[in-house]
Amino acid sequence: MRQKRVLQSNGSRPIGVFDSGVGGLTVVKELIKQLPQEDIIYFGDTARVPYGIKSRQAIIKFSIENALFLLKHNVKLIVAACNTSSSVSLTALRRNFKVPILGVINSGAKEATSLTRNKRIGVIGTTATIRSNAYTKQILKKDTCFKVFSQSCPLFVPLAEEGWLDGKITRDIARSYIAPLKSKGIDTLILGCTHYPLLKKPIAKITGKNIMLIDSAISIARSVKTLLKKENMLNKNRLKGRMDFFVSDAPLHFKNIGEKFLGKELINVRKTDHGI
Amino acid sequence: MRQKRVLQSNGSRPIGVFDSGVGGLTVVKELIKQLPQEDIIYFGDTARVPYGIKSRQAIIKFSIENALFLLKHNVKLIVAACNTSSSVSLTALRRNFKVPILGVINSGAKEATSLTRNKRIGVIGTTATIRSNAYTKQILKKDTCFKVFSQSCPLFVPLAEEGWLDGKITRDIARSYIAPLKSKGIDTLILGCTHYPLLKKPIAKITGKNIMLIDSAISIARSVKTLLKKENMLNKNRLKGRMDFFVSDAPLHFKNIGEKFLGKELINVRKTDHGI
Numbered sequence: 001m002r003q004k005r006v007l008q009s010n011g012s013r014p015i016g017v018f019d020s021g022v023g024g025l026t027v028v029k030e031l032i033k034q035l036p037q038e039d040i041i042y043f044g045d046t047a048r049v050p051y052g053i054k055s056r057q058a059i060i061k062f063s064i065e066n067a068l069f070l071l072k073h074n075v076k077l078i079v080a081a082c083n084t085s086s087s088v089s090l091t092a093l094r095r096n097f098k099v100p101i102l103g104v105i106n107s108g109a110k111e112a113t114s115l116t117r118n119k120r121i122g123v124i125g126t127t128a129t130i131r132s133n134a135y136t137k138q139i140l141k142k143d144t145c146f147k148v149f150s151q152s153c154p155l156f157v158p159l160a161e162e163g164w165l166d167g168k169i170t171r172d173i174a175r176s177y178i179a180p181l182k183s184k185g186i187d188t189l190i191l192g193c194t195h196y197p198l199l200k201k202p203i204a205k206i207t208g209k210n211i212m213l214i215d216s217a218i219s220i221a222r223s224v225k226t227l228l229k230k231e232n233m234l235n236k237n238r239l240k241g242r243m244d245f246f247v248s249d250a251p252l253h254f255k256n257i258g259e260k261f262l263g264k265e266l267i268n269v270r271k272t273d274h275g276i
Numbered sequence: 277m278r279q280k281r282v283l284q285s286n287g288s289r290p291i292g293v294f295d296s297g298v299g300g301l302t303v304v305k306e307l308i309k310q311l312p313q314e315d316i317i318y319f320g321d322t323a324r325v326p327y328g329i330k331s332r333q334a335i336i337k338f339s340i341e342n343a344l345f346l347l348k349h350n351v352k353l354i355v356a357a358c359n360t361s362s363s364v365s366l367t368a369l370r371r372n373f374k375v376p377i378l379g380v381i382n383s384g385a386k387e388a389t390s391l392t393r394n395k396r397i398g399v400i401g402t403t404a405t406i407r408s409n410a411y412t413k414q415i416l417k418k419d420t421c422f423k424v425f426s427q428s429c430p431l432f433v434p435l436a437e438e439g440w441l442d443g444k445i446t447r448d449i450a451r452s453y454i455a456p457l458k459s460k461g462i463d464t465l466i467l468g469c470t471h472y473p474l475l476k477k478p479i480a481k482i483t484g485k486n487i488m489l490i491d492s493a494i495s496i497a498r499s500v501k502t503l504l505k506k507e508n509m510l511n512k513n514r515l516k517g518r519m520d521f522f523v524s525d526a527p528l529h530f531k532n533i534g535e536k537f538l539g540k541e542l543i544n545v546r547k548t549d550h551g552i
Contacts (some may be wrong), residue, residue: 047334048324053437055526058323160433161329168453172445250331 011235014039014242015224016075018066020047022161022254023194024081025114025261027104028243030221031079041073043272044258047125047249050157051084052126052193059128063089067097069274075099076233079220083193084126087134087151099221100227105217108190109138113146115212116188120147122181122211125192127152135192153177153193160195161257170267174202182207190214198261245269287511290315290518291500292351292375294342297325298437298530299470300357301537303380303491306497307355311504315515317349319548320534323525326433327360328402328469335404340367343373345522345550351375352509355496356366359469363410376503383495384466385414387402389422391488392464396423398457398487403428411468425460429469431452436471437533442478450478458483466490474537523547 015031017024017137019046028042028193043066045051051059066076080086080093093101112121123135130152139146154272155173164170181189189211191197197215204213228234233250235241247254261268291307293300304318319342321327327335340362343354354377356369358361362379369377388397399411406428415422431449440446457465465487467473473491480489504510509519511517523530527545534542 047330049329053526053529054323055326055529058525154438155431155434157438158431162430164431169445169448171450175446249334250329253329253331 002042010076010233012237013074013076014041015077015079016041016067016070016073017079018041018043018045018046018063018070018085019194020051020062020084021027021083022046023157024079024256026194026197027079027081027220027259029262030217031224032241034221034225036240037238040234040241040243041070041075042245043069043274044245044247044254046247050126051082052128052154052157054128056088056128056132059085060089060092060102063093063128064096065274067093067101069272071097071099076259077102077224079227080104080225081194081220082095083216087125087129087132100231102220102223102227104194104216104220105138105192107223108192108214109135109142111219112141112176112188112190112214112216113142113183115214116146118185118187119145120149120184120186120188121149122178122184122186122189123192124153124156124181124189124196125150125210127154128155129132135190136253147184149181151177151181151184153196156199157191157195158196160198163260165198169203170199174199174206178203178206180189182211188212188214191216246272248272248274280332282552286352286509288513288542289350289352289364290317292317292319292337292343292344292346292349292354293356293357294319294321294361295357295470296320296327296338297322298537299433301534302470302473302493303355303496305538306493307500308517309328310497310501311510312516313514313544316517316519317346317351318519318521319345319550320521320523320530322523322530326449327358328404328430328433330404332364332404332408335361336365336368339369340372341370341550343369343377345514345548347373353378353500353504355500357496358378358469359492360404363401363405363408376507378496378499378503380470380496381410381414381468383499384413384468385418385500386494387495388464388490389415389418390464391490392422394461394463395421396425396460396462396464398460398462398465399424399426399468400429400453400457400465400472401426402433402477404470411466415517425457425462427457429472432469432475433471435521436474439536441474446475447478447481450475450482454482462487464488465488465528467492519544523546524548524550
């Protein structure tokens with residue numbers, strides 16, 4: 001094991017990504033675009049999905065177990081691709097593990113604060129993410145002059161998973177969640193859940209042209225690239241990375257829904273006993 | 277322990293009810309109405325909710341663990357109040373445990389077949405319940421001349437939990453799921469998920485007066501009463517039973533949402549380590 005670690009030192013080791021289910025595949029999609037040469041190990045906790053309605057204590061426990069699973073695969077960096085997990089468990093993860101751990105909250109907050117002109121930022125996410133106030137805290141840490149307006153959108157995840165990505169019902173639901181935020185005069189809206197990029201079209205119909213949408217999947221992929229470059233940990237051994245997907249339940253269901261998220265065929269999906 | 281069992285022989289032991297989360301409280305509500313003298317121990321597996329999108333194998337494992345938890349509380353009978361669990365795990369539960377175990381599927385199917393006049397029955401439920409074909413199999417076991425039409429309604433659970441129990445969006449979603457069933461000429465519709473009784477109003481607006489709605493919570497409470505009477509296991513010791521609620525995560529969230537399902541205040545909600 002020790003010898004293997006030495007041989008696979010730094011760059012050639014895979015990037016680990018975990019999520020409560022399929023949503024994190026929007027992050028994988030962006031990682032492939034920005035870092036095509038990297039190997040990726042993905043873990044989706046489909047036995048316990050969704051995290052958005054679970055307690056802080058449960059989410060932290062699940063996230064630590066997920067990180068341990070990825071570490072067994074000798075990952076060089078871990079991405080908590082789940083907004084809910086990032087919002088409540090990042091401190092606990094960083095306290096426990098040596099490997100660099102990045103969460104989607106910080107990247108999204110950073111991008112929003114650099115892009116807003118009127119300093120009025122909207123955030124949408126799951127109940128747990130919004131209740132944690134993680135985005136608000138992160139944004140106000142940068143400057144207390146920002147105004148943050150939040151809204152939980154519990155129906156967006158099932159809508160995305162059901163594949164109702166547009167149409168009247170989806171637009172009506174989007175309007176009922178987002179119109180109150182729009183009325184606050186925001187010029188930037190953080191899509192604070194990895195499922196939401198699939199609903200960009202109906203969301204943009206409500207926000208209109210004057211509100212910028214921040215896709216946290218794009219922001220986190222950029223942060224990963226910056227960190228790997230800075231630490232000299234980029235994979236320079238190959239042109240195209242390998243991808244392996246693990247889930248704690250229902251690999252076929254993950255494959256079917258996941259292909260919509262990844263935008264291409266999902267191969268190498270395996271079930272682990274972790275999580276159930 | 278042995279002595280305690282003897283003292284608490286038959287009737288005075290509590291009824292055990294489990295569900296993946298809060299939905300089973302619609303069953304508890306009916307049990308209280310029909311059997312007010314009974315003690316009830318409820319377990320909601322809120323750490324792993326929802327079951328409807330999980331695999332057969334995972335649902336069976338979770339259900340066995342839930343039954344074991346209730347048996348530790350010396351229950352005289354177990355109700356699998358979750359349609360998803362009833363549809364896939366009842367055989368495994370009955371194979372493993374001596375105590376009588378009742379599921380919502382059989383009661384709902386029995387009631388529908390006795391009430392339909394044109395023998396055309398509709399069933400709505402979660403993805404896992406509908407995919408299992410449990411209602412169809414149960415109905416056709418009674419008589420192969422019945423025609424069964426099924427529809428999974430994945431947005432109904434989040435709608436009910438979000439508290440969007442009526443209004444335009446909910447009616448539009450109900451129409452998109454139920455209009456195709458209505459066009460098949462059904463005269464009976466089984467609400468095959470314990471969350472759905474909360475959406476009876478918008479569902480009834482689509483089905484109209486000529487389609488009977490079968491509320492599986494009412495049917496299962498009737499089946500429990502019949503069985504306890506037949507086996508001479510009714511609790512004759514007291515006028516009003518005691519209720520205890522256990523969850524595997526987030527007791528406060530359970531209490532808040534659960535009160536809508538139960539229609540009264542929820543006291544005695546405790547968290548167990550089971551399930552996480």
